[in-house]
Amino acid sequence: MVFRIAQISDTHLSEEKPFFIENFRRIGAALRADRPDLVLNSGDISLDGAAGEADLAAARALHDALDLPIRYLPGNHDLGDSQDAPAHGEGAIDAASRDRYLRHFDADFWSFDVPGWRVLGINAQLLGSDLGAADEQETVIAEAAATLDDRALALFLHKPLFDRDRDETAVTGRFVNPVPRRRLLALLAEAPPALVACGHVHQYRETRADGALHVWATSTAFVIPDARQPRYGLKEVGYVEHRLHADGSAESRLVQVPGAPTLNIADFPGAYGPL
């Protein structure tokens, strides 16, 4: 028994700024042919859902058209960045932006079980925020950890927990920041995840830390030039297949889709302005 999750990420969809729709459709066609048990979008679903409703609605419609089982997690471009991020090009998460996201994508944290595994998805931007929902999310995380039994835990969230290790002190917009990271890992101390999967960096990378496999899913849409972002892994578009086995083992791999070119955001100043 294997449960196959196709993780797509950073789709950055918009009808008004449709630059990344074609790649989404091509990768979507590959997913429809592959028939995974679940498609999971790990955030930045929309190009600019943080600013308004239209991109959220357009992104949801494009996903619905795939006619596959899909779960969603929000990214900074869907509801604003973490309140403790040093810069907020897209604004910080607040109750209104979160409600707007929920109107289109139903939930921003959730968990479900498959043989051998519990899959826990959380809202990375809610971590460390002053919203009441941050406490609700912590309750769900604690509950998921307390009742894990002999299942392995897979944690999905938009941002990587860290670059190389849990004790990093840098406060950035790229990783979960030190204070909320410590709090999250404390909640999971008795039930540490075996797999941590994220998006946000638009690069594919697999590393091991704290006994977990950390997998960064790349974007289906575009990569960011080296002048703006260090190279941590592979800057190519695609999606990630995770195979969760009933014995608690798992493997993950990058899937590149023929006909879905690796676009560079520097070539699309109409998306977020010139770099």
Ligand SMILES: [Fe+2]
């Ligand atoms: Fe992104």
Ligand SMILES: [Fe+2]
């Ligand atoms: Fe992001």
